[in-house]
Amino acid sequence: MSGVFSDPGALSRHRDVLVATEDTRHKVVAVCGGTGCRAQGAMKVFDALCTEIDAHGADRTVGMRATGCHGFCERGPLVKVLPEGILYEHVQVADVVEIVEKTLLGGEVLERLLCEDPVTGQRYRREEDIPFYSHQRRIVLRDTGQLDPTSIDDYIAAGGYSALVRALEMGPTAVLEEVKRSGLRGRGGAGFPAGRKWEACRSAAGELRYVVCNADEGDPGAFMDRSILEGNPHSVLEGMTIGAFAMGAREGYVYVRQEYPLAVEHLDLAIEQSRALGLLGDAILGSDLSFDVRVSRGGGAFVCGEASAMMASLEGRRGVPHRRLIHLSEHGLWGRPTNVNNVESWANVPLILLNGAEWFRAIGTEGSPGTKIFSLVGMVNNTGLVEVPMGMTLRQIIFDVGEGIPDGKAFKAVQTGGPSGGCLSADKLDVPVDFDTLVAEGSMMGSGGMIVMDEETCMVDVAKYFLRFLASESCGNCTSCRDGLSILHDLLGDITEGRGTRETIALVEELADTVEATSLCALGTSAVNPVLSTLRYFREEYLAHVDDKRCPAGVCKALISFSILAERCNGCTLCAVRCPQDAVVGEKKQPHTITQELCIKCGICKDVCNRDAVLVQ
Amino acid sequence: MDVELIIDDVPVTAAAGASLLDVARCAGRDVPALCHHEAVPAIASCRLCLIEVRRPGRDWVQLTTSCDYPVSAGLVVVTNSPRIRKHRGMNLELLLRRAPDAPVLRQLATQFGVTRARFAPVTDAPLPDCILCELCVRVCCALDYNALAATGRGHDKRVGPPFGRTAAKDCVGCGSCVEACPTACIPMADTATTRTIWGRTFELLTCVRCGRPITTKAHAAAMAAGADLPVKSTDLCEVCKARLTSERLASPRR
Ligand SMILES: Cc1cc2nc3c(=O)[nH]c(=O)nc-3n(C[C@H](O)[C@H](O)[C@H](O)COP(=O)(O)O)c2cc1C
Ligand code: SF4
Ligand code: SF4
Numbered sequence: 009m010s011g012v013f014s015d016p017g018a019l020s021r022h023r024d025v026l027v028a029t030e031d032t033r034h035k036v037v038a039v040c041g042g043t044g045c046r047a048q049g050a051m052k053v054f055d056a057l058c059t060e061i062d063a064h065g066a067d068r069t070v071g072m073r074a075t076g077c078h079g080f081c082e083r084g085p086l087v088k089v090l091p092e093g094i095l096y097e098h099v100q101v102a103d104v105v106e107i108v109e110k111t112l113l114g115g116e117v118l119e120r121l122l123c124e125d126p127v128t129g130q131r132y133r134r135e136e137d138i139p140f141y142s143h144q145r146r147i148v149l150r151d152t153g154q155l156d157p158t159s160i161d162d163y164i165a166a167g168g169y170s171a172l173v174r175a176l177e178m179g180p181t182a183v184l185e186e187v188k189r190s191g192l193r194g195r196g197g198a199g200f201p202a203g204r205k206w207e208a209c210r211s212a213a214g215e216l217r218y219v220v221c222n223a224d225e226g227d228p229g230a231f232m233d234r235s236i237l238e239g240n241p242h243s244v245l246e247g248m249t250i251g252a253f254a255m256g257a258r259e260g261y262v263y264v265r266q267e268y269p270l271a272v273e274h275l276d277l278a279i280e281q282s283r284a285l286g287l288l289g290d291a292i293l294g295s296d297l298s299f300d301v302r303v304s305r306g307g308g309a310f311v312c313g314e315a316s317a318m319m320a321s322l323e324g325r326r327g328v329p330h331r332r333l334i335h336l337s338e339h340g341l342w343g344r345p346t347n348v349n350n351v352e353s354w355a356n357v358p359l360i361l362l363n364g365a366e367w368f369r370a371i372g373t374e375g376s377p378g379t380k381i382f383s384l385v386g387m388v389n390n391t392g393l394v395e396v397p398m399g400m401t402l403r404q405i406i407f408d409v410g411e412g413i414p415d416g417k418a419f420k421a422v423q424t425g426g427p428s429g430g431c432l433s434a435d436k437l438d439v440p441v442d443f444d445t446l447v448a449e450g451s452m453m454g455s456g457g458m459i460v461m462d463e464e465t466c467m468v469d470v471a472k473y474f475l476r477f478l479a480s481e482s483c484g485n486c487t488s489c490r491d492g493l494s495i496l497h498d499l500l501g502d503i504t505e506g507r508g509t510r511e512t513i514a515l516v517e518e519l520a521d522t523v524e525a526t527s528l529c530a531l532g533t534s535a536v537n538p539v540l541s542t543l544r545y546f547r548e549e550y551l552a553h554v555d556d557k558r559c560p561a562g563v564c565k566a567l568i569s570f571s572i573l574a575e576r577c578n579g580c581t582l583c584a585v586r587c588p589q590d591a592v593v594g595e596k597k598q599p600h601t602i603t604q605e606l607c608i609k610c611g612i613c614k615d616v617c618n619r620d621a622v623l624v625q
Numbered sequence: 626m627d628v629e630l631i632i633d634d635v636p637v638t639a640a641a642g643a644s645l646l647d648v649a650r651c652a653g654r655d656v657p658a659l660c661h662h663e664a665v666p667a668i669a670s671c672r673l674c675l676i677e678v679r680r681p682g683r684d685w686v687q688l689t690t691s692c693d694y695p696v697s698a699g700l701v702v703v704t705n706s707p708r709i710r711k712h713r714g715m716n717l718e719l720l721l722r723r724a725p726d727a728p729v730l731r732q733l734a735t736q737f738g739v740t741r742a743r744f745a746p747v748t749d750a751p752l753p754d755c756i757l758c759e760l761c762v763r764v765c766c767a768l769d770y771n772a773l774a775a776t777g778r779g780h781d782k783r784v785g786p787p788f789g790r791t792a793a794k795d796c797v798g799c800g801s802c803v804e805a806c807p808t809a810c811i812p813m814a815d816t817a818t819t820r821t822i823w824g825r826t827f828e829l830l831t832c833v834r835c836g837r838p839i840t841t842k843a844h845a846a847a848m849a850a851g852a853d854l855p856v857k858s859t860d861l862c863e864v865c866k867a868r869l870t871s872e873r874l875a876s877p878r879r
């Protein structure tokens with residue numbers, strides 16, 4: 009590397025050299041090195057590929073990269089061959105020799121490793137042919153599957169830090185105006201317009217001010233922020249630097265949760281590299297901008313992602329929310345003006361500066377421009393990280409990107425917005441996904457969790473599940489949230505266990521109203537969403553539990569019984585052998601029966617029966 | 626700086642930034658509050674001091690706590706309404722699970738007509754009757770002893786010695802937390818010569834004149850250290866100090 013870039017020209021000359029070197033390589037193999045693929049052995053595959061390529065003396069013509077997450081972790085380890093864009097799934101060390109000899113040197117595509125469609129069984133040749141990818145619009149995630157996140161040169165070669173150069177040319181006021189015009193809204197939950205927040209911070213009184221990146225990401229199952237930090241840490245740093253320039257901050261913090269060691273490692277490395285090249289530090293690119301970033305590791309409590317609690321935690325106090333009548337933009341970290349944005353929000357900033365506010369506004373909807381990354385999980389064929397334009401309908405996300413519900417089951421509900429989001433029913437599938445519509449429908453965007461549920465899901469049980477999480481994550485300050493949520497959880501327990509009445513439902517509604525109306529922070533005020541939304545869209549299911557003591561989805565153990573349909577049972581004894589309670593009785597080759605007093609409703613009999621003879625009622 | 630606001634239709638003048646709860650109470654309004662003390666920072670835990678506020682230029686009324694609401698010009702405040710009573714009542718009902726017999730809660734229950742106990746009482750709290758308001762913690766912190774802390778989350782939140790210890794290492798036995806506790810739930814036991822509190826037993830300092838206990842020796846030493854005074858100045862109890870003063874005043878030598 010070339011020492012500190014003394015001006016933008018030095019950066020661009022460095023980029024030219026990098027691009028010229030790249031061009032001498034005929035192929036690049038990008039192995040996904042995200043946490044998901046690593047857990048499935050991706051780095052072993054990477055090492056084996058390197059060795060094999062070296063052994064063939066092809067290391068000059070074939071480049072190797074361990075990249076960030078490709079988003080399709082369930083198919084990992086993923087290996088992509090560029091420039092063709094051939095994507096191989098479930099690659100094992102045993103496949104390596106063949107990949108090198110046939111695909112890399114022979115130009116032949118290995119049919120058996122291509123991504124298989126879960127519905128049609130068809131195999132797709134290139135990434136952009138796969139429905140999971142073809143319906144997405146990856147702008148923030150565009151490079152996470154292409155670049156080596158540990159190499160600043162990869163980022164620079166792909167045009168990295170030219171948005172910063174652009175910003176320095178424009179000057180702080182114009183940068184702020186551009187972000188305001190882009191209509192970018194915070195991706196961390198509330199969807200507050202970023203430009204307005206920046207402006208408040210910039211015009212707040214005081215010499216020192218801070219920019220903070222919220223990477224606490226406490227929603228169970230969510231990993232969009234982790235993937236960005238792991239896969240493209242420089243995009244976040246560049247965004248923060250541009251923000252610091254616009255707001256006049258000299259210091260920044262990234263608050264990352266403890267459980268993200270790889271994200272921290274890559275971020276630390278990225279900061280080090282940026283400092284070495286003068287992209288962080290004093291007189292950045294020869295300008296009068298001085299800015300540096302520190303990483304702070306959070307203790308892991310969900311509530312620490314709430315901005316005021318995060319401030320307390322950054323200052324070394326207990327991570328508990330407090331009232332913010334004066335905005336953090338005026339009175340934040342150590343009482344100084346502070347601007348907090350989410351990882352994904354920051355990562356959008358360089359794109360806006362580089363391509364312009366109009367380009368950004370052309371994606372998404374009028375009120376919610378741009379894209380949003382979702383973590384699509386649950387009962388859906390394709391799970392993973394998906395980035396789609398705002399305004400795409402739930403149906404398109406679940407049935408086009410996600411390719412529908414597995415095993416031919418019916419869609420029942422989708423929960424958006426993380427644990428305190430709401431559950432929407434099938435008649436809401438054509439609702440466009442944007443900040444305002446989701447709230448109007450009783451859910452929220454949150455940070456982008458999306459859990460798909462099929463017909464075998466009990467919505468009362470689902471609400472209970474989320475309340476359990478939220479009750480245990482309440483910081484314990486407010487009577488309403490601390491005690492209200494744990495009682496709500498218990499009341500739902502009464503309903504799922506057959507002790508509920510219509511009065512229980514009324515009490516749930518009355519209590520939820522107080523929790524929502526009187527809790528201090530958004531954890532408390534939004535925690536009732538799972539209950540209220542399921543009561544709104546799935547009320548009959550609650551009534552079946554309390555009036556008929558019946559769980560229509562066949563989930564709540566206290567309300568279901570297992571029996572064997574005599575006309576289907578051929579007396580194969582499979583279930584009788586497996587039943588841990590010896591509750592299934594009957595002669596060989598004769599219809600069996602279940603002794604209800606012994607049955608613990610574990611469902612093993614239903615799972616093992618080949619003839620679908622076990623009935624759940 | 627003084628600002629004008631309206632509380633229950635009555636114009637009121639108050640210092641900007643003062644706690645709306647204090648201001649409303651000064652104006653003679655009855656707002657229930659269990660976790661508030663003028664001397665320590667508000668955390669707004671009990672959620673009883675609810676009021677309705679409309680800020681100037683806004684056309685909507687916000688239901689919010691008053692103890693941590695700084696007064697500003699032009700606020701229009703309502704301290705009692707059906708909505709306020711409904712939510713206060715519910716939060717009171719929640720607190721009653723934790724301290725069903727605490728006089729302060731019983732009295733509020735009567736006042737707000739909360740007669741039902743629809744929720745099962747809390748039976749697993751290590752400190753019975755504690756409503757987790759952290760007044761003890763905040764008072765101890767304001768006195769700079771920092772012997773107590775709030776730990777845990779949700780239903781498992783606790784107050785007491787930090788890090789789950791059984792004894793409060795930095796406690797000096799001053800008993801200020803006992804004074805501050807709204808439900809009088811902190812066990813403190815005095816004998817003629819000792820005081821036991823938060824898992825520790827302290828020797829008491831007795832008045833050199835009458836022999837009555839004054840405070841713990843540890844507390845006296847801490848005060849003396851803080852004020853740069855010899856321990857001696859605290860050798861007399863308040864009663865004897867007063868007596869001594871009047872004796873001196875009466876003495877002919879003056
Ligand atoms: C309980 C709770 C948890 C939160 N967790 C996160 C989080 O993990 N990451 C995040 O960016 N924002 C989180 N937020 C939202 C933040 O308070 C804040 O609005 C956000 O970081 C602002 O950034 P943005 O405007 O770019 O979205 C949370 C909020 C609440 C109430
Ligand atoms: S609403 Fe819940 S999480 Fe938020 S401050 Fe109150 S108790 Fe803590
Ligand atoms: S012990 Fe008393 S003062 Fe301390 S938190 Fe409990 S109720 Fe409040």
Ligand code: FES
Pocket residue numbers: 657658659660661668669670671672673674690691692693
């Ligand atoms: S006195 Fe305000 S919340 Fe307790």
